[in-house]
Amino acid sequence: MSKKIVLATSNKGKVVEIKNMMEGFEVKNYTDIIAPFHIEEDADTFKDNAIIKAKAVFDALGDGEAIVLSDDSGICVDALGGEPGIYSARYAGVGANDKDNLQKLVESIKAAGFDSSPAHYTAAIAIATREGIFTVHGHMYGTAITEPRGDKGFGYDPMFIAEGFTNTLGELDDEIKNRISHRGRALELAKMILKTLK
16 A cells, blocks of 8 residues: 655745656545645745755644655755855745746846856655654756756746756756756665555
């Protein structure tokens, strides 16, 4: 019998991506079970924000058998001193969409005097269960460019080229992206933990 995983996210792109990568698991978003609610992500690391989300949804579900998985991730650009980092999802302000955030990042890199910059993605995954909280990390290194290309994926994908590739994540097939991505790597580690849970 497959384990049931509840995702703690309101990001539709993440939901699709995680479901595609969690073969062998039954995955639902928490909003399919209870009404969506605001979770204040006020920590200063990806890991701690992931824990906040996973714990908030686990507590809200009120189901001791639940296994809740949350992801906090973002892009860090060297030319900007690591920005936007944990603020990746709201880099252009509260209520900003993917396009707004991408445009601001492009403009910020150009304003710093660069056409491109080394950058990396981080994904922190937290798993909340009655047995406690478990966390893992995944990373992907590459280059942030100021001429976005491709319309696949979501977020900053059209402006990021992973090491060893010439296409942006926005141009790569999902299968390739999921294999090399920060989230894919973190989920592989998360699966090891999930398989040990009773």
